[in-house]
Amino acid sequence: MFQRDYFMRMIEQMSEVVGQVMGLRQQRKQEEALLVIDELLDRQFRMNGKLIRQLSDADLVRMMTTNGIVETANLHAVALLIKEEADILTELGRQEQGYPLQLKAFHLFMRLAILDAPALLRTPSEEAAELETKLGIYELPRETKLLMWEWHESDGRYDEAENVLHELAEDGAIETEEAVEFYRRLLLLPDESLLQGGLPRDEVNEGLERMRQQSTQA
Known part of the structure; x- marks a missing residue:
């Protein structure tokens, strides 16, 4: 009370x-x-x-x-x-x-x-x-992007989370295994949740395979 x-x-x-x-x-x-x-x-x-x-x-x-x-x-x-x-x-x-x-x-x-x-x-x-939106004109720090990645995923905006993930990967700011784990977590979710989050299962599988290939090439 x-x-x-x-x-x-x-x-x-x-x-x-x-x-x-x-x-x-x-x-x-x-x-x-x-x-x-x-x-x-x-x-x-x-x-x-x-x-x-x-x-x-x-x-x-x-x-x-x-x-x-x-x-x-x-x-x-x-x-x-x-x-x-x-x-x-x-x-x-x-x-x-x-x-x-x-x-x-x-x-x-x-x-x-x-x-x-x-x-x-x-x-x-x-x-x-x-x-x-206001901060979109800046190149944001690594710690900000990491928090954005976590926030978008926790809010169920999986497509936005993936976009930030790609930025982090391009910056060399995360390990490939962290990206692999992201896609693995998504695969545990029902199809409906993935669709609502803008990232259908086939795209999750594609992302996972892409990251696995990068991991073997590293």
Whole structure:
């Protein structure tokens, strides 16, 4: 009961803050909007905003895990605030500051989606998909692509997972055996799931055979 009440309060608070930030952005008061975000980051969580920005996404997940349970509402709220801050910085032409925050928010939303965390304002996957589009103009780091691969597979978008897998393979960022295991996992799924995920069984078999051949040639 306590967790549900807390979650509902977090939804209400985030709705209010995001609405306030959007209003300020529409009035071209971006600096004021940044102050609103900064104040909430400092006040709401067990660490200040400066530390939140410095920690990696993996560190933030660890910091917001208690007795093995991830505090997904807090993590989602942090990701939302960081995403809003990144958008404002980009509007102000400060992409060099906005890009790493966008990337961190993207990582956090993907991790939340993999954890099957409930929606706050939108689902983690919806938030991640928006950021994936915005970040599409960049060559993303290996760790981002690895997380994208896992996220797409966990969400049942097997064709998207395969696309990221091909990028990783071309970059030499994964072992061939990891790719082989991906196709083996898919072969355990029913035909209907594979079709819904955009990768029918014959294409899975083709991918598996292709990776096996690369493995023997290596």
